[in-house]
Amino acid sequence: MLTKMLTSFTLALLLLAVILPLSTVSSQRTDGSSFSTFGSQGEWRLLQASIGISAMHMQLLRNNKVVMFDRTDFGPSNISLQNGLCRMDPDDTVLKSDCTAHSVLYDIDANTFRPLMVLTDTWCSSGAVRADGTLVQTGGFNDGDHVVRILAPCDDDSCDWVEIPGYLAQRRWYATNQILPDGRVIIIGGRREFNYEFYPRSSDISPSSTNSLNFLRETSDENENNLYPFVHLLPDGNLFVYANTRAISLDHNLNRVVTEFPSMPDGDPRNYPSSGSSVLLPIDDNNGPVETEVMICGGAPRGSFSMAMRGSFSRALATCGRIKVTDENPSWAMETMPMARVMGDMVILPTGDVIIINGAGSGTAGWEHGRNPVTRPVIYHPQAGPGTGFWVMGPSTRPRMYHSTAVLLADGRILVGGSNPHVLYNFTDVNYPTDLSLEAYSPPYLAPEYQPIRPTIINVEGILGYKQSFSVTFTVSRFLKQGIVSVRMVAPSFATHSFGMNQRMVVMRTIGVLDVGPNTHTVNVVGPSTAEIAPPGYYMLFVVHSGVPSTAMWVRVQ
């Protein structure tokens, strides 16, 4: 089923080659069909030359606004706080009185932004959106390392950060968060923290309120290489945790390592500062028992961070590993990307493909440690055979190095921001000046020539509950009888340091598609099987017709 759906993208391309008048296309492909550059390589747009801060962390909220922040001890940013406010912070390492903002709320539809007030240092922190759509962000550096900060979405200009000082039992700097089936957030690791804890916490802080995780101690080498561990919630309720070269499945309730998976065969580290990226490939709910696969791409050879400190920048890793964690004897299948990449962001597209975007061709994460920006994204088709899955896309003009981010938007574009490899904001006399801009990358499926087969969601009827059927009605100008319709949900991720925390796609079980009017169709589907497959919360629901996605409608799974 999944194979059929994903090859449908290729099918759509072939059909379009027949349908479309040649005047709309400009380039010739080797298979004889023709597409515009947009239709084969996508398109970059500058949205804002400056949002005033560098988007080191990003989270899309259910009202199509994106909260972004960098760090408080960066010195003055390029955007003032509202109403002449200033932040007085005796603990700030750079500026005790700062009248500039270090967080903004970006409104996608209006393409506008406003400053937010963050009080304590959010540098290299983590986050997750809870079932009610509220962002819970945890930790950071200095005076912020034990703080929890809450941002509830609002449709006017009333919302801002609310901070809970001293909430966390341990310092959480470079930790990873994951939303759990019961609605709690687990916060795993952080620099020199070989343990995890939960939000909300169950009782008052005591040493016993954190659970030790020796795996994190064991995977720390002389360059660490295990920070921001890659964490994915698996359909059996356990957590896949990847650090350095090793992977386990963790029962976080019993504090027990359930499985140790084989190590990645090449022996090179994949986590910060050798930052690769990781995704849980789309979970298809059409045929139970659910197969689950993790894919990790890029990183830097062992020792690269020490070498970068000495001014020598080793070539990044060009390999990806895929592991089907639900297999009886899982093993890594290796793939080679068209180019080496460290600090790339892997983002799941509505089609179920994975885009790898941002980053560098050599060096590592860390101050001044990256070289050779990789400005071309690649799109990976998970269903393609080994060695044939990667497509190279068109380049951006802007290097997106250390501290850059990327998230999927409801309209199918990728929002890209950040890049600041310097201790402070630095716009002059440096290789890669601090970037305050925002760009959107539109993958080929958004090209105008696909407009005739692009579905538009009209409504979603029924309750989006577990195992409950509901229907999605959409229009499309040219319904392809041979095409395939599928409905998928994507959880919006918290993006920082090359990892999209909580990112997941669930392909709904399809019961059937009915023609209900001129160019109007209803697809009947079944909600996710379990909260382990899709934890309660807000998701972007996409209809994909012959490889071309609709704009998503936000839905709440409960």
Ligand SMILES: *[C@@H]1O[C@H](CO)[C@@H](O)[C@H](O)[C@H]1NC(C)=O
């Ligand atoms: C700072 O913001 C102003 C507009 O408010 C803009 O003209 C300028 O280019 C920005 N600086 C940088 C370095 O982006």
Ligand SMILES: *[C@@H]1O[C@H](CO)[C@@H](O)[C@H](O)[C@H]1NC(C)=O
């Ligand atoms: C930016 O970096 C350059 C080169 O290291 C340095 O000379 C300059 O002082 C830095 N500027 C700021 C504002 O930190």
